[in-house]
Every structure is written in structure tokens, then in C-alpha cells.
Amino acid sequence: MTERVDCVVIGAGVVGLAVARTLAMKGREVIVLEAEDAIGTITSSRNSEVIHAGVYYPTGSLKARMCVRGNRMLHAYCDARAIPYANCTKLIVATEPEEVDGLKGIQAKAGENGCRLDWMSGAEARALEPALRCEAALHSPTTSIIDSHALMVSLQGELEDAGGMVAFLSPVQSGLAMDDGRVRLNVGGAEPMTLDAATVVNCAGLGAQEVSRRIERLNPATVPPLHYCKGNYFTMTGKAPFERLIYPMPTAASLGLHYTRDMAGQGRFGPDVEWIETLDYSVDEHRAEKFYGAIRRYWPDLKDGQLTASYSGIRPKIQAKGEPAHDFDIQGPARTGHAGYVALYGIESPGLTSCLAIADHVSEMLS
Numbered sequence: 242m243t244e245r246v247d248c249v250v251i252g253a254g255v256v257g258l259a260v261a262r263t264l265a266m267k268g269r270e271v272i273v274l275e276a277e278d279a280i281g282t283i284t285s286s287r288n289s290e291v292i293h294a295g296v297y298y299p300t301g302s303l304k305a306r307m308c309v310r311g312n313r314m315l316h317a318y319c320d321a322r323a324i325p326y327a328n329c330t331k332l333i334v335a336t337e338p339e340e341v342d343g344l345k346g347i348q349a350k351a352g353e354n355g356c357r358l359d360w361m362s363g364a365e366a367r368a369l370e371p372a373l374r375c376e377a378a379l380h381s382p383t384t385s386i387i388d389s390h391a392l393m394v395s396l397q398g399e400l401e402d403a404g405g406m407v408a409f410l411s412p413v414q415s416g417l418a419m420d421d422g423r424v425r426l427n428v429g430g431a432e433p434m435t436l437d438a439a440t441v442v443n444c445a446g447l448g449a450q451e452v453s454r455r456i457e458r459l460n461p462a463t464v465p466p467l468h469y470c471k472g473n474y475f476t477m478t479g480k481a482p483f484e485r486l487i488y489p490m491p492t493a494a495s496l497g498l499h500y501t502r503d504m505a506g507q508g509r510f511g512p513d514v515e516w517i518e519t520l521d522y523s524v525d526e527h528r529a530e531k532f533y534g535a536i537r538r539y540w541p542d543l544k545d546g547q548l549t550a551s552y553s554g555i556r557p558k559i560q561a562k563g564e565p566a567h568d569f570d571i572q573g574p575a576r577t578g579h580a581g582y583v584a585l586y587g588i589e590s591p592g593l594t595s596c597l598a599i600a601d602h603v604s605e606m607l608s
Contacts (some may be wrong), residue, residue, distance in 0.1 A: 242434075242435070243425070243435040243436070243437050244434065244435070244436055244437065245436075245437045245438075246270065246272055246436050246437065246438050246439075247269055247270035247271070247438070247439050247440065248264055248269045248270060248271045248272070248438060248439065248440040248441075248442070249271075249272050249273075249274060249424075249426060249436055249438040249440070249441045249442070250264070250271060250272070250273045250274070250441075250442045250444055251273075251274050251413055251441065251442070251443050251444060251445045251452055252273070252274075252275065252443070252444035252445040252446055252448070252449075253273050253275035253277075253280045253281065253393075253397070253407050253409075254280075254281050254283065254284055254285035254393075254444065254446050255281055255285040255389060255392065255393050255396070255592070255593055255596045256285075256444050256446075256585065256588055256592055256595075256596050256599055256600075257273060257275075257442075257444030257445075257446075258273070258280060258281070258393055258396035258397055258400060258407075258596075259396055259596035259597050259599065259600040260442055260444055260599065260600045260603050260604075261273045261396075261400050261405055261407075261442075262396045262397075262399050262400040262403065262405070262600065263597075263600035263601060263603070263604050264405075264442075264600075264603075264604055264607070265399075265400050265403035265404060265405035266399070266403045267604060269440070270404060270405070271400065271403075271404075271405035271406075272405065272406055272407075272408060272436070273400070273405065273406070273407040273408065274408055274411045274412075274413060274426070274428060275407055275408065275409050275410075275411060276410070276411065276412035276413075276448070277409065277410070278409050278410055279409065280393050280394070280397055280407065281389070281390065281393045283446060283447060284446045284447060284554060284555065284556075284557065284589075284592075285389060285393065285446075285593070286389070286390070287522070287552060287553065287554030287555070288389070288554050288590065288593060289386075289474075289499075289501045289509075289511075289512070289590075290386050290387050290388070290389045290501075290503065290504075290593070291331075291384065291385070291386055291387075291486065291501060291593075291594070292312055292315055292316065292326065292383075292384065292385040292386070292387050292593070292594050293308055293312065293384065293590065293591040293594040294308070294309070294312055294331070294351070294356045294357075294358075294381045294383045294384050295308035295309035295312060295351070295354050295355070295356040295591070295594075296333070296347060296350070296351045296354070296356055296358065296379075296381065297347065297350065297351075297491055298354065298568075298591075299350075299568070300350065300353040300354055302568045302569075303568050303569040303571060303602075304568055304569055304591060304595070305354045306598070307569065307591070307594075307595035307598040307599055307602065308354075308591040308594050308595050308598075309354055309355050309356055310595075310598040311591070311594045311595035311596065311597055311598035311599070312383055312594055314597040314598055315387070315392075315594060315596070315597055316328075316383075316385065318392075318395075318597060319387065319392070322395055324387070324388065324391050324392055324395055325387070325388040325391055325504055326385050326386065326387040326388065326504075327385060327386050327504065328382075328383075328384075328385045329384070329385060329386055329484065329485055329486060329502070330380060330381060330382050330383075330384055330385075330485050330486070331380070331381040331384035331485055331486040331487070331488060332361070332366055332369070332370065332373070332375075332378045332379070332380055332381075332485050332486070332487050332488070333347060333358070333378060333379040333381065333488045333489075333490070334366065334373065334375035334376075334377075334378045334487060334488065334489060334490075334539050335375060335376045335377045335378070335490065336374060336375055336376065336489060336490075336538040336539050337376060337538075338376050340376065340490050341376055341377050343490055344377055344378075344379060344490070347379060347490075347491075348360060348379055351379075356381075356383070357381075357382060357383065358379040358380065358381055359379065359380040359382065360377070360378075360379060360380075361377065361378045361379070361380055362377055363375050363376045363377055363378070365378075366378035366380075369484075369485065370482075370483050370484065370485060370487070372482040372483060372540055372542055373483065373487065373539060373540065374538070374539055374540065374541050375539055384486060386486070386501060386502065386503070386504065387504075387593075388504050389593060396596075408428075408430075410430045410431065411428050411429070411430045412428065412429045412430065413426050413427070413428055413429075413445075413452050413455065414427045414428065414429045414455065415427045415455045415456070415457070416441075416455060416456035416457065417456065417457045417458060418456055418457065418458040418459050418579045418581075418582060419437075419458075422439075422579065422580030422581045423437055423438060423439055423581050424437075424438050424440075424441040424456065424579070424581045424582055425437050425438075426438060426441065426456075438581065439581055440581050440582075440583070440607060441581060441582050441583070442583045442584075442585070442603060443582070443583065443584040443585060444585050444588075446557055446588060447467070447469075447520070447555060447557045449467075449557070449584060449585060449586050449588075450464050450465070450466075450467045450586065453584055456582075458579075459577065459578070459579060459582065460577075460578045463572060463576060463577055463578060463584075464584075464586075465559040465567075465570055465586050465587065466559060466561070467557060467558070467559065467586075468516065468558040468559070468560065468561050468562070469516070469517045469518065469519070469520065469555050469556075469557075469558070470514060470515070470516055470517075470555065470556040470558045470562075470589075471512075471514075471515040471516070471517050471521070471522075471553050471554070471555050471556075472511055472512020472513060472514065472515070472553060472554050472555070472556060473511055473512055473513050473515060473524045473525070473528055473550070473552075473553045474509050474510065474511035474512055474524070474551045474552050474553065474554075475509065475510050475511060475524075475528075475529060475532050475548040475549060475550055475551055476507060476508065476509045476510075476548070476549050476551040477508045477509065477510065477543075477547050477548055477549070478547050478549065479544075479547060481502055481506060481507075481508035482500070482508065482540055482542070482543075483500055483508075483540075486499060486500060486501045486502075487499060487500040487539055487540070488500075489535070489538065489539055492514065497535075498510055498511060498512075498513055498532060498535040498536060499511075500536070500539075500540070509551060510532055510536055510548065511532075511551075512553070512554065513528065513531065513532070513535075515528075516562045517555070520555060522552070522553050522554075522555070523553070524550040524551065524552065524553050525550070526550045528550075529548045529550065532548055533545070533548065556589040556590070557586070557587055557588065557589055558587065558589065559586055559587035567587055568587070569585070569586075569587055569588055569592075569595075569599075570585070570586040570587045571583075571584075571585050571586075571599065571602060571603065571606075572584045572585075572586070573603075573606035573607070574606070574607075583603055583606060583607065585599070585603075
């Protein structure tokens with residue numbers, strides 16, 4: 242039996258929930274299909290939980306526009322709904338004299354993106370954070386940390402209040418892009434079903450490419466490659482050394498081994514960059530050796546044995562190791578080639594920050 246439905250969102254991570262909520266609040270009948278047994282159990286629960294300001298991304302890119310707008314939207318959303326977050330702010334630091342010019346370049350890029358960063362000398366930064374070692378720093382006043390699970394619970398609740406629903410343990414097994422613009426999805430689980438949807442939005446994260454490849458008559462050339470880039474995190478024993486988040490100069494694949502903390506005040510470092518071939522969330526304790534060296538560049542008082550392997554996340558990269566960073570790839574019907582199909586690929590950081598802005602962007606594509 243095939244059931245005709247209005248809109249299906251695939252994936253109940255933070256972006257999928259935000260997209261589903263926005264569409265439901267605009268009058269669409271929305272079903273979210275989630276292969277796992279709960280919301281946000283994969284990429285959305287394995288990150289730094291930082292509300293980014295929009296500092297690093299190329300001017301005019303989706304990452305820049307979605308992050309800067311999403312930062313404002315997410316802070317307002319949390320304020321209106323009492324979702325826990327802390328506006329702890331962030332320092333981006335140059336630890337060597339030769340990095341100072343790069344720091345100035347970051348400030349210029351941020352300004353082009355409409356993001357404020359305040360210049361600080363090394364002495365001024367150390368006045369704020371006495372444990373810090375740096376030559377100069379940029380202060381980001383709009384960087385925060387958030388309880389991402391509370392955010393996702395709120396998004397799910399508002400989706401359901403607007404008449405939408407989440408179907409757990411419901412993996413998409415196959416599908417068909419039909420001539421009339423609709424998409425037929427064959428859904429597995431304890432009670433398999435077939436859904437005939439007017440609109441499908443693929444927010445499956447690490448599984449987005451595979452979902453698209455399972456839908457017959459979609460153009461495979463529109464599906465970008467997927468590369469797994471693991472980020473490992475280590476927690477620390479003892480009192481947290483900093484009140485603010487501390488970020489070193491970014492690398493090609495990440496924002497560097499930064500210091501952040503959770504809402505309970507537990508300090509942690511990461512993520513690093515580990516390119517892998519298969520999904521594997523284990524954390525190799527031996528990677529701590531590289532962590533110690535990188536962290537001591539800005540926190541020289543870190544003691545041996547103070548780091549403990551914690552958790553990891555995997556970035557759904559659409560560029561390979563050594564290639565330049567790619568933008569979000571959000572494909573509306575004009576690019577997927579099918580009237581009823583929208584696909585989101587490469588939604589890595591700043592995906593959490595951008596979730597509400599991405600939701601509006603997808604909604605506009607479908608209006």
C-alpha cells in the first residue's frame with residue numbers, strides 16, 4: 242500500500258528538524274523519517290556545541306551567509322524559549338609573531354561577512370585570560386555555547402505542535418523520482434511502508450549521498466562525493482583554564498585544536514583532523530601526544546596526563562584530503578533536476594549555528 246503525503250524530511254538531526262519545523266509552520270504537512278531511534282544521535286550530538294559568529298568563511302558563500310544570519314536567529318530563538326546557552330565569547334589567538342598578519346586577515350574577512358571581531362594585543366588578551374599565551378588575539382563577542390539537545394527537543398516539539406511528526410527506525414531503502422515531480426520512498430523498519438511525497442528534503446547528513454543514490458531516476462551527476470573527516474575530542478582533569486573559548490589559527494580542514502567547554506563547565510579540546518575510510522567513532526588515546534603539543538602553544542601550563550580521550554564526530558566533507566574547503570551544497574529542484582526533491586550535502590560546521598537560516602533557505606527554494 243502506498244500513502245500519498247505532502248512533505249517528507251529525511252533525517253532528524255538539528256538541520257532536518259529545523260527544516261521540518263519551518264515547513265510545518267508554513268502550512269506543510271511534514272513527516273520526518275529517521276533511521277535511528279531518537280533525534281540527533283549522530284553528527285548533531287558529536288560536535289563542539291558552539292554558536293559560531295561567521296568568521297572564517299569566504300564572503301558571499303552559503304557558509305558565511307547562513308552562519309551570520311543563523312547566529313542572530315539562534316540566539317533570538319533560545320532567548321524566546323529559555324533554551325540553555327552561554328554567551329562566553331571567543332578569542333582567536335596568534336601564538337607566534339608570524340601569525341599576526343594571518344590574524345589581521347581573519348579580522349578583515351570577518352568584517353566582509355558582517356561579523357564583528359575586536360583586536361587585542363597579547364597583553365590585553367592575557368588580562369582577560371591569565372593562563373593564555375599569545376602575541377595578539379581577536380575577540381568574538383557573539384560566540385556562544387549551547388545545549389544542542391535542548392535545542393533539538395524544542396524544534397521537534399514545535400514541529401509536532403504544527404502538525405508534523407517524526408517516524409523513528411524508518412530508514413529510506415529505495416525510491417523513485419516520478420514523472421509528475423513527486424518522489425516515491427520505500428521505507429524500512431518494523432512496519433515497512435511506501436510514501437508518495439510531493440516534496441522530499443534530504444537532510445540525512447553522513448547518509449545524504451547514499452539516500453540520493455537509492456532514488457532511481459535522479460541524476461547521479463548531481464550527487465557530490467563524500468569523504469569522512471573525523472574530529473577527536475579530549476577532556477581535561479582539573480579546573481578549566483579559561484572562561485572564554487580559545488581558538489588557534491585555523492587549518493585547511495578545521496578550526497584548529499581549540500578549547501571549549503560544555504554547559505556544565507567541563508573543559509575539552511578538539512577536534513583534530515583524521516581522514517578515515519569507514520565510519521568509526523573510537524578515539525585513539527595515542528592522539529593525545531599531538532594534542533599536548535598543539536594546546537601548549539596557547540596554554541603552556543597543560544600538564545602531562547591531564548587529557549583523557551572523550552568522543553569523536555565525523556564531518557561529512559565533500560572535498561578530499563588536501564583539497565580546498567567546499568561550501569555547503571544545498572540543491573533545490575533546479576539543481577537536483579526534480580521538482581519534488583531538495584538535497585543538502587556537506588553540512589558540516591557551521592551547520593548547528595546555521596540550522597534556522599538553512600531552514601528558511603530551503604523553504605524559500607520550495608515557495
